Amino acid sequence: MPKAKFHIERKCNICGTTFIAKTLTSVHCCRKCSNAANEV
Numbered sequence: 001m002p003k004a005k006f007h008i009e010r011k012c013n014i015c016g017t018t019f020i021a022k023t024l025t026s027v028h029c030c031r032k033c034s035n036a037a038n039e040v
């Protein structure tokens, strides 16, 4: 029985979509939004 199975629900900073973050530092739902955030 895995005890460390968790996922992090996040809300995308860019489009507001709720998504499951694959890493603790993910704040965007997809690469597209990540790129948008980096293009400021």
Ligand SMILES: [Zn+2]
Pocket: 012, 013, 014, 015, 016, 017, 028, 029, 030, 033
């Ligand atoms: Zn997004």
